[in-house]
Amino acid sequence: MERASFKRKGEFGANNNSRKSAKLDETATKPAGKMTFAERMMAKMGYKQGQGLGKEGEGIVNPIEVKLRPQGAGVGAVKEKTEQYKAEQRRKAEAKGEEYEDSSDEERKARKRRSERKKEERGAGGGRRKTKYRTVEDVRAAAPGLELPKAMLGSIVDATGGTTRLLTSTAGLMTPNHVPAETEADKIAKRERLELEAFIEAWHGLQERKVVVEEQQGHLQMEISQADDDIEKMRQMLSAVEALNIANIDWGQAMEKLQKLQQDFRHDIDSYNLSEAAVATITPLFKADLDDWDPLETPSYRLVEHLTHLKPILGLERTSNALASNNPDIEPEQRRYRKQKTTTPYESLIHGIWLPKMRSTVTRWDVHDAASLITVVTAWKPLLPAFVYSNLLDQQIVPKLSDALSSWNPRKRRHHHKASSNDAPHTWLFPWLPLLPSYQLDPKSSSGVLVDAKRKFRRVLDSCDISSLLPGLEAWKSFFGKQEFEATLLRHLLPRLAAHLSQDFDIDPADQDITPLENIFLWQNFFTPIVFARLLVAEFFPKLHGVLHQWLTSPEASFEEIGAWYSWWKSVIPELLQRVPEVKAEFDRALTTINDALTLQEQGLSLSSLPAPAAGPSRPLVTSTTTIIDAKPAPKEEAPELSFKDIVEEWCAENDLTLLPLREAHPGTGAPLFRITASVSGKGGVVVFFRGDMVWSQKRKREDGFEPVGLDDKLLARAEGR
Known part of the structure; x- marks a missing residue:
């Protein structure tokens, strides 16, 4: 069956080919006045007989011819460019005003040029040997300073002529002539000539080597001079450092010697590790001053002044600001100061001596007396390494500020039942804001001094005694910003x-x-x-x-x-x-x-x-979670109305929850869905949507749908996963 099928298929192909051949023969023998379908279509598109294809006739005129290689022949065995192709290329070149040359023409011209060049090299004599030097004078001109031994010149035999003779003059030396046969004298002359040429080549090599040696000698001399300068500078530096090792040295002597050392070796501080010597010199003086130092009484301006003058030698000028790495907005190259794996001697001094002193000070510091400690931190801030400054704020000062903020209660009465204005956060918290790192002041963060202060103020408004103003309301207004402050008062007060x-x-x-x-x-x-x-x-x-x-x-x-x-x-x-x-x-x-x-x-x-007035308020004021509603357009000075979503967001913020949009809609109402959760990752919690002034939360089982809930402890428990 397979063989029969294959045979029928072959027969069909043969019949098909025969039909195609018949059509071609029919086309070739068609009447001259009759056009084929293809010719009619090409004529409609602007083609004219005898002209090239294309809009401007720039295409080919005749059909493309194919030239086959013999069976088994490789590429290059025959010239595969047809005459039709060459004619088309020549016609295009003439249309552009250029001269056409194919590869065969170029190869032919190249061969001709090579042949002419070889003929010129052979010269008129027809000899192929090239003579580099013809006379001893030419040799001496080519190698100035070369002394040719007289014995060598006197022993050269001229065997280039018909007879052999001993040369008495350098005229005609190494002049090539043809001799019928090479005799023993010819061999001697040839050997002498080769030795002379080798001697000249060796002479040139020695001259080039001489130039290289002279250059190396110059470089070595420069290095020796530089080494001598470095040795002398090292001796001076050692003398200056040894001068620091004086018993009972005081700040005046230490500052004088260190400043001179800093000035003389300002560019060699890192290479000579002068920071270690400087820190070792001031450490005893530094410890002695800190033992008697009470930061809350005086910020120790003398130490600040001394260390400021010694910034270069202490390594504090590696960056324009020692606290640059504490700022996340700086350029990456400015953070290299803190990329080192070990601390510098100065950083060890501050971390090991200064920081423990400040820790004990902060422990006994009254947080309501902000000015005393702020003065100290402000004075020392330019001199503190970034990690020391962060440690002081994050682990010592900020926790005390947070504890004082949590315990702030304006309803407490002090000093004969009179409220103390010094207890208000605007007096002891707000002055710290310019000194705190940016992550403590991020309004979008879930924690930090800024967020905690706003949350505490809202809670105070919910419980404060409205018979007296809260102290520092203008400061709180600047702290919040006008729009947020007014919105907070509308919601809570x-x-x-x-x-x-x-x-x-x-x-x-x-x-x-x-x-x-x-x-x-x-x-x-x-x-x-x-x-x-x-x-x-x-x-x-x-x-x-x-x-x-x-x-x-x-x-x-x-x-x-x-x-x-x-x-x-x-x-x-x-x-x-x-x-x-x-x-x-x-x-x-x-x-x-x-x-x-x-x-x-x-x-x-x-x-x-007399008609009685209408019962109840003429324009009701709604509950604590909404604001005043007015049907008329609000005047320009009116505070912006709050949506119910804003109210839910405020409730979430007060309870440390997050309201996240899910980018989905409720299938029944089309309202956007949100997730209320206490998780930092945004998972868990409860899915809700808003309809009017009502929160609809998803039931425990999703298939049970949604139910209306209030902003109460029940919703809080579900958001926290309880």
Whole structure:
């Protein structure tokens, strides 16, 4: 079956080839006036018979010919360029104004040039031997200074002529001539000539060697001179270092000698390890001064001044700032100061003597007395290695600041029940901010002094006594930034002010106590007028309208007293708030109520028919997790409204949680999904989405869907994985 199938396939191929050949024959014998389909298509595209292909006729004219190599022949056995190809290339070159040469023409010209060059080399005599020197004078000219022995010249036999003779003159020496046969004399002359040529070559080699030796001698002399200078400098340096080894040397003598050593050998400090000698000299003096030094009493300016003058020899000028590596924003090449594996002598001195002294000082330091320790740290900062400075701050000072911040409670009373302003963080914490490293001041970090201070301030606002201002509010405003500070007050303080006005303030014309209202006005300057005006509209004016209506409808109502009472209330409210349209409208509404009562009285009607004011606040103030809502466009000076997502983020920040977007949507509502978690890696926790002012959290089993939850301990426990 396979053989039969193969045969049919071969027959089909043969028939197909025969049909193709028939078509070609038919095309070749077609009438001259009739065009094939291909010719008609090419004519439509602009082709003309006898011209080249392409838009400008730059293509080939005739079909490409193929020249086959004989079977078994390799590349280069035959010239494979066809005449048609050469003609096309020649036509293109002529069209460009160039002359065409193929490889065969170039090879032919090259062979001709080589042949002519060989003929020129042979010369007229036809001899192939080249003579380098013809006479002894030529030899002496080629090798100036060469002394040829007379014995050698006198023993040279001239055997180049028809007869052999002894040379008495150098004329004609080494002149080549053809002799019919080489005799013994010819051999002697040839040997003498070769020896002379070898002697000349050796002479040239010696001359070149002489030049090299002279150059080497010059270099060695320079090295010897440099070594002599180094030896002399080393002797001077040793003398200067030995001069430091003086018993009972004081700071004045040490500074004089070290500064001279620093000045004389400023560029050789590292090569000669002068830092070790300098540190060894000042160590006893340094220890003696530190034993009697109380950093909180004096920052020891004398030591700072001495060490500043000795910066180069102590190795503190390797970088422009000894604390450069503490800054993550510096260029990488500036961090090489801390890439060394071992500490320098100066770093060991500071770490072993100065740092323990500061540790004991910080231990007994009162954190509320910031100025004393800040003075010391500021004075010594340019002289401290980066790792020593970081150790002092991160392990000694920052922990004490954090503990004091955690224990800060403005409700505590000291010194005869008066709050001490020195306990406020703005007096002892904020001055440290310029000295703290950047990672302690990163607002996006989950920890650090900056984040801890903001979190503590929010908690204080939630529990502070609103009857008195927190000390340093202006400093806190600068610390937060205006926008964040106002948003924080709106979230944490404004609801408490509203509750205080609602629960602790009553309007009583017979015995009016305006202390709660005065407590509210203490905070007025930290809110925009429109926000504070809405607080009054929500909590104060409903009570004012209710008491006014009750008084007007009572039998003992006196319009004269009511008018005076109305005017008095206008004097209580600050003029700035009265200019706010909403406050002005409320006072106008109260005045309208009084006028309506007068009208009823004039008409002889009962004042009991006076319409009662609307129940409840005319513009409610919502709870502590929201802000004031107004349907009208907010004025420019109003604080920006907060979304419910902002409120959840604030709640997460207060509870050390993270709100992470998942870049997914709830399949039912299309609301974006978030993850609330206490993990630093962003895993675990609970998945939530927001709908209105409600948090919907995913149930324990995902297939059970979501359920509404509040911002409470239950959600906190799930976020922490409990």
